[in-house]
Each structure stands twice: as structure tokens, then as C-alpha cells.
Amino acid sequence: MERKKHSSSNQRRQQKHHERIQNSFDNEESDEQSTSIRNVQQPNLQGDYLNIAILLFLYLLQGxxxxxxSGVxxxxxNHGIGYSQQAIFSFAIWPFSCKLLWAPIVDSVYSSRFxxxxxxMIPAQYLIGAFMIIISYCLDSMINAIDGPNIYLLTAMFLILNFLAATQDIAVDGWxxxxxxPWNVGYASTCNTVGQTSGYFLGYVVFLILESPRFANYFRxxxxxxxxxxxxxFFFFWGIVFIVATTMVMIFKREKPSVHENGEENMxxxxxxxxxxxxxKLGPVQNFAAVLLTCKIGFAITDAATGLKLKEAGLPMDHIALMAIPMLPLQMILPWIIGRYTNGPRPLDVFLRAYPFRLIFCFIFAGLLWWTRTLYDRYSYFPLYxxxxxxxxxxxxxxxxxxxxxxIMAFHAKISDPSIGGTYMTLLNTITNLGGNWxxxxxxxLIDYISLSYCSIDGSKCTLTTTKNDENDSCIANGGGGGGKCTLWLDGYYIETFIFTIIGIIWYFWGRKQINRLQTISTKQWLCPNTLSQQRHNS
Structure with missing residues (x-):
């Protein structure tokens, strides 16, 4: 349910923008400079409208x-893929959470002439376009294969696609x-948010709606x-769009030389x-990493499988996609509202207040799933209420x-070493994303392995077995001429909800102590050793 957030780039740009303005104040020597600084603080889009449009479109393609x-x-x-196989496919979302591993290469190896x-960016987008066109010819055969979808091949293909998109993201963030x-750099994060959200909307919501026969039949x-x-x-269309758009950008948009304003850019x-x-190697960072890597265990099953389970219970796929529409305005407004309460010295207090309520929602959504199944069994449709x-x-x-x-993002900004703000922030955000992915x-x-069902032959119960596909096939084969029917007895979603939520409650009492201690640590303890050495040398 929780859409993954790729925010390290936003924070990196905001950090650099803040450093530029702060450095300007530190070097202020005359009234003329003061006037210039005031102008920097007042963005003026004159002359940048086309650049804003280009960035929006590039981020849209990325989304x-x-x-x-997210939609596949x-x-x-619909093709009998179990949840253990869905887990394999979930590895396709990992590249955005691991892009720190190759981001330094993208930042440091390049052709000055090009x-x-x-x-x-240009090779990555060309590869995305070509890759989407090529795999469009074999997607149907892979998904509709007689033996079922080849989940390993599908995962590999989407993993490569997401890796290329993450590489494009690194390049566009830097561009x-x-x-x-300089005075409009703050708009880069807005372009990222609006563009990537729009692309996600097209790739997830619009695609699922248009792909749905139920929706299409309204017009037939x-x-x-x-x-x-x-x-x-859909893949073929966007592959063509990627290639055409990349060609236009390569020919008509020139890149300005990079201006190195701090040591980080020159590394x-x-x-x-x-x-x-x-x-x-910093002690506080290691302790904070332990918090980030474990804090989302409590609601892992709720985030991972609720949407899939609602569809399994009878909720139409296009209706699930349409749910994202009323959520978009809320997702745009919430960060601004919540930001008022996270700007103080203890931003993670908001995290601790929200955590118990998010655990409560694990049980609420489990109840919602049960209610969904009950309504569908009774009416075969869902009433307005x-x-x-x-x-x-x-x-x-x-x-x-x-x-x-x-x-969490506010705390990242608070503790990051300003001298290497972008690298520091990207590292923390990478750990945060990994803490949600694993x-x-x-x-x-786990769902397939702990869900319990019974195999009915001629209406009689048999030994309980898991709902893995191979055992379902065995149940059908053992039924003789009529075949057996494998019926779900206890959904692993409910078992995991209970177990993971208990783990989340235990984590909360441990994590609260860790977080309260981390928020009292001196800022100097978060600084990189090189920065501390430089400060001591200057003093």
C-alpha cells in the first residue's frame, strides 16, 4: 500500500541550494552583495520556463x-501467480533503493564534450526505449504461457528496466x-515530485484502468x-516515446558546464x-541504520499485500487503481502540513507519535479484507458505502x-554533514528504502507457506496443506475423474498481520529508547572525520 518514495535526490538538491544561499551570506561584504543575495532568495522563472518543462517531462518518463x-x-x-512468486518479482523495485552503489560512477565518469x-542520461533513456519495444513482443507469451508466467524472466526484465530508470534519475538530478x-534550483525538487508522480500515475493508474475489460466495456x-x-x-507506445523524446533532447538541448562550488562535486x-x-563507521550512524532497517517490519505485510488481497477478494483492479486519484491531492498537501511539526530540534517525535497508529491500521486493514470478502460473497458487488x-x-x-x-527526512537533513550533504543524505535515504524493501x-x-487450506474430494475434508501452486495441482490430480478442490481455510495474511504487528509493538519499545537517545546526540558526533579534522585545524 505504501508507495515507495525516492527522495534522496530531492533532499540532495535542497541541501545544495541551502548551502549556496548560506555561503552567500557568509561571504557578504557589501550592499551590492546583499542585494544579490536577496534576489537569490526570490526565485524568478523568467528564462527557465522551457527548462522547467524539460525537467518535468524527463521525470515523467522516469515515473x-x-x-x-507497481501495477504488474x-x-x-489473474494468472495464478502465488505470493511467494510475487516476492521474487518484488526484487524489481530494489534498484532505486540501491542506486548509491553506482551513483558515484555516474557523477564522476563522463564525456566533457557530450x-x-x-x-x-541519453544512453539510459535510449536503452529504456529500446528495451520496452523489444520486450513488448514477448510479454504476452511470457505471461500467458501454458505453464504459467515465467516469474524469474519477468523479474529480470523489470529489474533491468528499473536499473536504467534509476541511472537516468541520478543523471537528471545532477543536470x-x-x-x-541558481536562484531557481529549489524548483528542481518540485519538478521531481510532480513529474515522477505524474509518470507513476500514467504507468499505474491509467494503465490498469485502460487495461481493465470491465472499464472498457462501459464504452462498448x-x-x-x-x-x-x-x-x-502500452510498452511499445512508451518505448517509442522514450526514443523520440531522447533524440529531441540530445539534438536541441545543450548542457551547461558543471560549476563546482564545493569539494563534494570534485570528489x-x-x-x-x-x-x-x-x-x-560512525557510531551514531550505525545505531540509526539499525533503527531504519528494522522500523518497518511491523507493517510489512500490510504495505506489501493489502492491495493484492483486496483484488483477490473481489475488488476490481480498475477500482483499486482509481483509489489513487483522491489520494494524490492528499499526498501533495500532507508533507507541507506535517513539515510544520518536524522543523524543531526533535523531528522524530512525530515519527514516534504516528508509529502506534500505523500499527493499529494493520488490524484495521485485516478487518477491511474480511469485510470485503463478506460483502462480495453476499452481493457479488460492492455498495457505495x-x-x-x-x-x-x-x-x-x-x-x-x-x-x-x-x-525521518527532516532528521536526515538535521544530522547530515553539510560538507558532504548530498552523499550523506543519499546514504541515509538508501538505508531507509532498504528498510522498507526487505x-x-x-x-x-511467507504468505504462501503459512496459508492453510483443505483439499476437498467429493465434499470431504482432507489433510491441511499450504496453498502453494504445486500442492494445489496435487490436490486436483488426486481427486480422480472429478478432481479435488483446494479451499482456503486460514489466510496467511491474517497470520502475518498478527505476528508482524506483535514484532512491531516490541520494536516500538526498543526503538523509542534508541530514537530518543539519537535525538540528544551532539551534532559533532554525526560529522565525517575529515570535517572534524578540518574544524580542529581551523580553530
């Missing part, structure tokens, strides 16, 4: 693969710093079993990785999600 990767699991449910950012005028005289678009057609690959190792309750619950859940997210993958993988 398309992210949205598709719902399609796979452009520092275009050296990576935004020089594409926009005779019902059909296919939607207005297919997965392979080599080796120096960057060395700094990362130094940061990771069901959707009202569903939207209200999702909206309230988003408040807890964003309260924790914004609080519990999600684990939770999906």
Missing part, C-alpha cells in the same frame, strides 16, 4: 517504469542543478474480454566511496505513512 512495476503484480494475480549528465538558474455495445490497451501495446569515485565508508469507508481508511492511513516519512519481500514470500 512510467516505476508505475508499471495485480495482473499476475555533457556530464547527458553522457549517462537539474545546472539546467536551472457488446462486452469483450480485453481492455482498451494491452501490456505489450573522485575513490574519494566518494571512501567518504561513504567513513560515514558508515464500502468505497466511502475504503477511501476514508486509506486517507487516514496516508497521514500515518507521511508523518513517519517526513519526520520486509516487504519477506512478507510476500
Amino acid at each position: 512510467i517504469p516505476i508505475g508499471l512495476i 503484480p495485480l495482473l499476475l494475480l 555533457g556530464r549528465r547527458k553522457s549517462w 537539474a542543478l545546472t539546467m536551472l538558474k 455495445d457488446e462486452p469483450q474480454t480485453e481492455g482498451l490497451v494491452s501490456l505489450h501495446g 573522485s569515485i575513490r574519494q566518494t566511496y571512501s567518504r561513504l565508508i567513513q560515514i558508515m 464500502y468505497y466511502v469507508v475504503l477511501i476514508i481508511l486509506y486517507a487516514l492511513h496516508q497521514i500515518t505513512v507521511y508523518s513517519m516519512y517526513v519526520a 520486509p516487504t519481500t519477506l512478507a510476500l514470500w
Whole structure:
């Protein structure tokens, strides 16, 4: 349910923008400089409208693969893919959480003649376009295979696609710093948020709606079993868009030379990785990493499988996609509202207040799933009041999600070493994303193994067995001429909800002590050793 957030780039740009303004104040020597600084604080988009439009479109393209990767699991449910196989496919979302591993290479290796950012962005986008066109011809055969979808091949293909999109993200994030005028750099994060959200909306919501036969039949005289678009057609279309757009940018948009304003921009690959190792050796960072890597275990199954389970219970796929529409304005407004309460010296207090409520929602959504199944079994459709309750619950859940997210991001900004702010922030955000990815993958993988069902032959019960596909096939084969029927007796979603929530409650009492202690640590203890040495030398 929680859409993954890729915010390290936003924080990196905001940090650099803040450093530019702060350095300007530190070097203020005359009234003329003061006037210049005041102008910097008042952005003026004159001359940057085209650059804003280009950035928005580049980030929109980046959001398309992210949205598709979020929507494909719902399609796979229609083809008998179990949750353990869904867990395998979930590895396709990992590249954005691991891009720190190759980001220093993208930042340091380039052709000055072609452009520092275009050296990576242009090839990455061409590869995305070509890759989408090529795989569009084999998607149907892979998903509709007689033996079922080839989950390993699908995962590998989408993993490569997401890796290319993450590489494009690194390059575009860096290009935004020089594409926009210095006093407009703050708009880069807005372009990222709006563009990537729009791309995600197209790749997830719009695709699932148009792919749905149920939705398409509203516009047809005779019902059909296919939607207005297919997965392979959608891939082919956006592959062409990627290639055309990349060609236009390569030909008509020149890249300004990078202006190195601090030591971070000048660091080599080796120096960057060395700094990362130094940061990771800091005691407070290691303790905070332990918090970040474990804090989302309690609601892992809720975030990973609730949407899939609602579809399994009968909620139409296009209705699940339409749920994202009323959530968009809320997701745009919430960070601004919550930000008022995270700007103080203890931003993680908001995190601790929201945590118990998010755990409570684990049980609420388990109840919602049971209610969904009950309503569908009774009516074979969902009344209007069901959707009202569903939207209200999702909206309230988003408040807890964003309260924790914004609080963590605010704490990252508070403790990051300004001399290497971008690298420091990216490292912390990478750990944060990994802390959400591994519990999600684990939770999906466990569902099939702990769900219990019974195999009925001629109406009689048999030995309980797990709901893995191979055992379902065995149940059917052992039924003789009529075949057996494997019926779910106890859904592993409920078992995991109980177990993971208990773990979350235990974590809360441990994590609260750790977080309260981390918020009292002196700022100097978070600084990189090189920065501390420089401060001592200057003093």
C-alpha cells in the first residue's frame, strides 16, 4: 500500500541550494552583495520556463517504469501467480533503493564534450526505449504461457528496466542543478515530485484502468474480454516515446558546464566511496541504520499485500487503481502540513507519535479484507458505502505513512554533514528504502507457506496443506475423474498481520529508547572525520 518514495535526490538538491544561499551570506561584504543575495532568495522563472518543462517531462518518463512495476503484480494475480512468486518479482523495485552503489560512477565518469549528465542520461533513456519495444513482443507469451508466467524472466526484465530508470534519475538530478538558474534550483525538487508522480500515475493508474475489460466495456455495445490497451501495446507506445523524446533532447538541448562550488562535486569515485565508508563507521550512524532497517517490519505485510488481497477478494483492479486519484491531492498537501511539526530540534517525535497508529491500521486493514470478502460473497458487488469507508481508511492511513516519512527526512537533513550533504543524505535515504524493501519481500514470500487450506474430494475434508501452486495441482490430480478442490481455510495474511504487528509493538519499545537517545546526540558526533579534522585545524 505504501508507495515507495525516492527522495534522496530531492533532499540532495535542497541541501545544495541551502548551502549556496548560506555561503552567500557568509561571504557578504557589501550592499551590492546583499542585494544579490536577496534576489537569490526570490526565485524568478523568467528564462527557465522551457527548462522547467524539460525537467518535468524527463521525470515523467522516469515515473512510467516505476508505475508499471507497481501495477504488474495485480495482473499476475489473474494468472495464478502465488505470493511467494510475487516476492521474487518484488526484487524489481530494489534498484532505486540501491542506486548509491553506482551513483558515484555516474557523477564522476563522463564525456566533457557530450555533457556530464547527458553522457549517462541519453544512453539510459535510449536503452529504456529500446528495451520496452523489444520486450513488448514477448510479454504476452511470457505471461500467458501454458505453464504459467515465467516469474524469474519477468523479474529480470523489470529489474533491468528499473536499473536504467534509476541511472537516468541520478543523471537528471545532477543536470537539474545546472539546467536551472541558481536562484531557481529549489524548483528542481518540485519538478521531481510532480513529474515522477505524474509518470507513476500514467504507468499505474491509467494503465490498469485502460487495461481493465470491465472499464472498457462501459464504452462498448457488446462486452469483450480485453481492455482498451494491452501490456505489450502500452510498452511499445512508451518505448517509442522514450526514443523520440531522447533524440529531441540530445539534438536541441545543450548542457551547461558543471560549476563546482564545493569539494563534494570534485570528489573522485575513490574519494566518494571512501567518504561513504567513513560515514558508515560512525557510531551514531550505525545505531540509526539499525533503527531504519528494522522500523518497518511491523507493517510489512500490510504495505506489501493489502492491495493484492483486496483484488483477490473481489475488488476490481480498475477500482483499486482509481483509489489513487483522491489520494494524490492528499499526498501533495500532507508533507507541507506535517513539515510544520518536524522543523524543531526533535523531528522524530512525530515519527514516534504516528508509529502506534500505523500499527493499529494493520488490524484495521485485516478487518477491511474480511469485510470485503463478506460483502462480495453476499452481493457479488460492492455498495457505495464500502468505497466511502475504503477511501476514508486509506486517507487516514496516508497521514500515518507521511508523518513517519517526513519526520525521518527532516532528521536526515538535521544530522547530515553539510560538507558532504548530498552523499550523506543519499546514504541515509538508501538505508531507509532498504528498510522498507526487505520486509516487504519477506512478507510476500511467507504468505504462501503459512496459508492453510483443505483439499476437498467429493465434499470431504482432507489433510491441511499450504496453498502453494504445486500442492494445489496435487490436490486436483488426486481427486480422480472429478478432481479435488483446494479451499482456503486460514489466510496467511491474517497470520502475518498478527505476528508482524506483535514484532512491531516490541520494536516500538526498543526503538523509542534508541530514537530518543539519537535525538540528544551532539551534532559533532554525526560529522565525517575529515570535517572534524578540518574544524580542529581551523580553530
